[in-house]
Amino acid sequence: MHSQAQNPFGPTPYERKKERASLIAKVVTFVMSMALVIPMLLIIGLIFVKGWSVISVDYLWENPRGGGIAGGIWGPLIGTFFLTLTCLVIVAPVGVLAGIYLNEYAPDNRATRAIMIAVTSLAGVPSIVHALFGLGAFVVAMHMGKSLLAAACTLAVMTLPVIITSTREALAAVPRNFREACWNLGASKWQTIRTIVLPNSISGILTGVILVVSRAAGETAPIMLTGAAAYLPLPENMPDKLMPYYLGDQFLALAMHLNVIARDVPNMPTEMKFGSALVLLCLILLINSLAIIIRVQLRRRKRW
Amino acid sequence: MTSTHLSPPLQIPGRDGYSIHVNDFSLWYGDFQALFNVNIDIKQGLITAMIGPSGCGKTTMLRSMNRINERYGNVKTTGSITILGKNILDEDVSVATLRKSVGMVFQRPNPLPISIFDNVLFGLKSHTPSGYYSRRELQDLVEQSLTEVGLWSEVKDQLKRKATELTLEQQQKLCIGRLMPLKPEIILMDEPCSALDAAGIERIEALIGGMRGKFTIVMVTHNMAQARRASDECIFMLMGEIIEHSPTMDLFMNPVHEKTAMYIEGRYG
Ligand SMILES: Nc1ncnc2c1ncn2[C@@H]1O[C@H](COP(=O)(O)OP(=O)(O)O)[C@@H](O)[C@H]1O
Ligand SMILES: [Mg+2]
Numbered sequence: 001m002h003s004q005a006q007n008p009f010g011p012t013p014y015e016r017k018k019e020r021a022s023l024i025a026k027v028v029t030f031v032m033s034m035a036l037v038i039p040m041l042l043i044i045g046l047i048f049v050k051g052w053s054v055i056s057v058d059y060l061w062e063n064p065r066g067g068g069i070a071g072g073i074w075g076p077l078i079g080t081f082f083l084t085l086t087c088l089v090i091v092a093p094v095g096v097l098a099g100i101y102l103n104e105y106a107p108d109n110r111a112t113r114a115i116m117i118a119v120t121s122l123a124g125v126p127s128i129v130h131a132l133f134g135l136g137a138f139v140v141a142m143h144m145g146k147s148l149l150a151a152a153c154t155l156a157v158m159t160l161p162v163i164i165t166s167t168r169e170a171l172a173a174v175p176r177n178f179r180e181a182c183w184n185l186g187a188s189k190w191q192t193i194r195t196i197v198l199p200n201s202i203s204g205i206l207t208g209v210i211l212v213v214s215r216a217a218g219e220t221a222p223i224m225l226t227g228a229a230a231y232l233p234l235p236e237n238m239p240d241k242l243m244p245y246y247l248g249d250q251f252l253a254l255a256m257h258l259n260v261i262a263r264d265v266p267n268m269p270t271e272m273k274f275g276s277a278l279v280l281l282c283l284i285l286l287i288n289s290l291a292i293i294i295r296v297q298l299r300r301r302k303r304w
Numbered sequence: 305m306t307s308t309h310l311s312p313p314l315q316i317p318g319r320d321g322y323s324i325h326v327n328d329f330s331l332w333y334g335d336f337q338a339l340f341n342v343n344i345d346i347k348q349g350l351i352t353a354m355i356g357p358s359g360c361g362k363t364t365m366l367r368s369m370n371r372i373n374e375r376y377g378n379v380k381t382t383g384s385i386t387i388l389g390k391n392i393l394d395e396d397v398s399v400a401t402l403r404k405s406v407g408m409v410f411q412r413p414n415p416l417p418i419s420i421f422d423n424v425l426f427g428l429k430s431h432t433p434s435g436y437y438s439r440r441e442l443q444d445l446v447e448q449s450l451t452e453v454g455l456w457s458e459v460k461d462q463l464k465r466k467a468t469e470l471t472l473e474q475q476q477k478l479c480i481g482r483l484m485p486l487k488p489e490i491i492l493m494d495e496p497c498s499a500l501d502a503a504g505i506e507r508i509e510a511l512i513g514g515m516r517g518k519f520t521i522v523m524v525t526h527n528m529a530q531a532r533r534a535s536d537e538c539i540f541m542l543m544g545e546i547i548e549h550s551p552t553m554d555l556f557m558n559p560v561h562e563k564t565a566m567y568i569e570g571r572y573g
Contacts, residue, residue, distance in 0.1 A: 177414040184372060184408045185482070186400040186428035193427070196416055 008167025051274030099167025151227035203298030353535035413475035
């Protein structure tokens with residue numbers, strides 16, 4: 001009683017209520033964030049525990065045999081690598097340059113806004129729809145047939161909107177006063193973009209591109225209809241083994257392979273299913289950490 | 305620093321002693337009219353201050369003089385602004401070339417996130433094909449420009465350093481210095497000292513004073529003491545109109561208009 005009367009800054013009842021509400025909010029939001037983290041850790045843990053036993057150099061380096069029931073994972077692994085690389089080569093220049101146009105050159109009018117809405121909505125289209133589009137446009141209409149190129153083009157179309165959006169965001173994060181300074185010194189837009197805007201947004205742009213492409217590496221639907229095979233006999237002789245597919249060939253890919261051995265191959269040993277899931281997971285984690293490394297490296301150089 | 309009042313304007317052949325003529329100039333942002341029939345003649349080689357309460361259109365007027373305003377949304381103008389005998393609002397004016405002659409210094413120093421050396425040369429390089437100047441010439445230019453703004457001795461050993469790491473005062477000096485290689489006719493300054501501390505303000509004012517005669521300087525400020533200290537002529541604006549334009553001492557000692565008198569006595573703004 002006595003000490004309370006002496007403290008002019010003690011919490012009022014309303015203050016206590018406020019604090020309680022704040023604490024509850026903190027707990028609830030924490031639990032929700034754990035709802036994301038815990039299943040993710042469980043999934044990764046399960047895949048590691050169950051798949052770890054099959055991982056070996058031989059498993060990585062051998063081609064699948066007998067429809068996937070035996071052998072290793074080399075063919076699908078290198079297939080996913082070439083697929084992702086081809087997709088990257090197609091989508092990166094188109095997406096980044098389109099993002100530059102939309103953020104730097106396009107006038108702020110209805111047409112531009114309509115394009116941006118279209119781009120954003122396109123990013124939400126399910127991958128199976130892209131698969132059907134790829135089948136119609138690339139495989140059939142453009143006579144690519146079911147091939148690595150057709151599948152890469154399909155993935156490129158699928159990832160393009162997200163790359164455009166992330167590029168735009170990275171460019172928009174460059175402070176306006178830098179551009180202002182450039183215009184005032186009489187630099188053209190392209191000079192401004194080349195010398196100031198791009199060097200200061202390249203880390204964001206690259207991170208966006210890599211993250212999006214790594215997501216594409218795990219997609220099954222778009223490549224299933226456009227070029228990925230369930231099983232192929234692959235060359236075992238040396239130079240060909242490193243490059244088993246050309247752009248016009250069908251190919252194996254990890255996501256597709258996993259899909260096939262998990263569902264369609266009877267008597268498939270469980271640890272091999274988890275083994276290939278583990279390889280796919282590691283590949284994607286590897287690509288993502290590459291993105292993080294690039295971002296950290298480039299960000300260290302920029303300071304304003 | 306006391307103002308050496310009204311050193312006579314340089315008489316350069318082919319010029320009438322004025323750098324800028326603004327004639328019946330009005331400006332709208334969309335439907336909002338920010339400037340009303342402005343008429344100003346700015347003398348060559350002098351420091352002209354623009355004062356007036358916040359929102360009266362000082363920045364807008366200044367930005368119109370190198371047409372940077374066009375970048376800020378839907379801007380419409382009537383009237384003319386004549387610089388070196390040419391109406392800069394004409395269709396055939398290249399804004400890049402215009403901005404080479406009419407440089408601008410901002411309220412918040414805005415060095416580019418590149419090296420000090422490259423900042424000084426950025427403008428010049430934007431106007432010439434690469435390889436136009438030799439390495440030696442460029443180095444000399446950097447030294448001259450930084451010497452001009454009193455920055456050379458401080459930074460000569462760290463020219464490769466990022467300009468954004470300098471102190472605000474150094475940054476502002478650099479922003480003035482990087483106009484030098486372009487040899488501008490006019491330098492526009494929008495509250496160039498407002499981001500600085502008292503000592504910084506004094507040194508930048510001294511620097512601006514030292515540029516008198518070499519450039520025509522138009523400086524917006526809402527610090528009346530600064531206008532008084534640092535300018536030769538003074539323009540008082542109110543609600544998008546020019547109320548009074550006279551030699552600084554006259555404007556402060558014997559204002560012609562009642563509104564000017566009220567403003568400098570601090571009755572509004
Ligand atoms: N980009 C803009 N769009 C619309 N209105 C603007 C813009 N810039 C300034 N204004 C308006 O024009 C008037 C003058 O602004 P400004 O020139 O910045 O005044 P000052 O620099 O004297 O404070 C203000 O009323 C301001 O709100
Ligand atoms: Mg202003």
